[in-house]
Amino acid sequence: MTGNLTTIGFDADDTLWHNERFFRVTQDRFAELLQDHTPVELDRTALDHKLLAAEKRNLGRYGYGVKGFTLSMVETAIEVTDQQVPASVIQELIVAGQMMLSYPIELLPHAQKAVEQLAASHRVVLVTKGDLLDQERKLAQSGLGDLFDAVEIVSEKTPETYHEIFTRHGEGPERAMMVGNSMRSDVVPLITAGGWGTYVPHGLVWEVEYAEAPKDSPRYNAIEDLGQLPALITRIEDGL
Structure with a gap:
């Protein structure tokens, strides 16, 4: 030395x-899955802000990474649809999170x-x-x-x-x-x-x-x- x-x-x-680009791709998928289940006044910017708020709120619970991000997507989907989000959409969000854990380096x-x-x-x-x-x-x-x-x-x-x-x-x-x-x-x-x-x-x-x-x-x-x-x-x- x-x-x-x-x-x-x-x-x-x-x-x-x-790494971050995989989060962006998944966030686009999140918005796509929710577009038919959210109020018309909730545009993409507002949806992104809701998700970011959930991520920040959950850092102390789940820490950083894909798992916390996936749980934050699920939580936000439930929130912005007034608990009306279909189970099929929740399943798709979980699959999207799982895919993030398999992207090649x-x-x-x-x-x-x-x-x-x-x-x-x-x-x-x-x-x-x-x-x-x-x-x-x-x-x-x-x-x-x-x-x-x-x-x-x-x-x-x-x-x-x-x-x-x-x-x-x-x-x-x-x-x-x-x-x-x-x-x-x-x-x-x-x-x-x-x-x-x-x-x-x-x-x-x-x-x-x-x-x-x-x-x-x-x-x-x-x-x-x-x-x-x-x-x-x-x-x-x-x-x-």
Whole structure:
């Protein structure tokens, strides 16, 4: 281990592989299934807001991931139809959720090369939220599992969580960097804990994960894609 940084943490969904687009496809299916069972004044925007409110409400109950999303779709369908939604529609929503658990993994550009390159010189840790079994499935299918020194599937990404993870798997948050597409979960909390946060935009961002960029922090960086990550780390370690 050399330089200022000894441990690099990677987010998984929409940082290493595609994920949010499957939620968007399923949400379109949700709207399609309900269009004949909801009042005419409930347009697509209003329906999306109802579903988002249910998702936020249920995070403390079900956590992040497909299962919570599926239950939120069912709950919203019951709510917006005044409990008149047909059982066949509920069944279709469950099937749509199950399909999300079987979509093949597609790595994002430069993901494999970046992890391989950094694994040769740093500890690399995967830190992700979501359903335990689904995250384990995606990691296994990604082909990246053997590159990580540790894998942490957590219920929430907080400064305290990062402090514990990077102390256990590294030399504390001060010598760690977290890389991800969520400003709220991947970047801001580790900077708050004293580490480095690097934002990699994905394009599709769940509203819950939005936060302002900590542009005043000297430990905040943004890159266009993971192909730029090794050079960024080199510059940081060289004090440039």
